[in-house]
């Protein structure tokens with residue numbers, strides 16, 4: 001994973017959109033990440049879908065890389081950090097220790113998502129678990145708020161947005177950020193997390209408006225206007 005990124009000034013904040021799917025708020029040194037879905041392969045294997053169980057390792061390594069690159073004062077994980085409520089319980093001890101190490105060094109806020117709203121053993125992790133958080137005029141939550149107070153700019157996750165780029169007449173899908181007038185939806189960061197095409201009706205329900213996509217291509221980050 002390289003540190004290909006794109007800087008934009010939005011709502012009077014300098015935001016850095018990283019190719020990995022994290023977002024860094026320069027002004028407050030806050031690193032945002034969403035939908036890690038740690039424990040997804042363990043959960044799938046338990047349910048008879050036999051897939052290689054290496055996603056926890058990869059996702060944690062990638063997060064550590066982003067932390068050492070951006071050196072944040074705080075990390076906010078925007079929900080669905082864990083794939084299911086038993087994911088801390090079933091997590092390999094070494095990965096649990098890696099997370100504990102991170103939360104000892106840096107302030108961590110775990111926003112509660114729909115996958116991890118009754119997380120067992122959450123206290124083992126360190127950090128603070130919150131439904132949502134407002135800092136200055138920034139609001140952090142898992143699922144985009146329908147009628148947000150106009151004084152806030154909101155960051156959320158949940159939808160795992162992706163879109164396609166046409167290359168040589170073929171469609172290649174990439175994860176993307178979705179930016180509206182007062183919101184930004186982050187892509188999923190987890191190694192085994194897929195995406196939801198922004199053209200699907202679920203995004204139309206969010207709001208009928210012009211948005212901007214920041215598409216995380218392999219070698220470059222592309223900005224594109226889009227109407228939901």
Ligand SMILES: [Fe+2]
Pocket residue numbers: 079080113114115142157158159
């Ligand atoms: Fe979610």
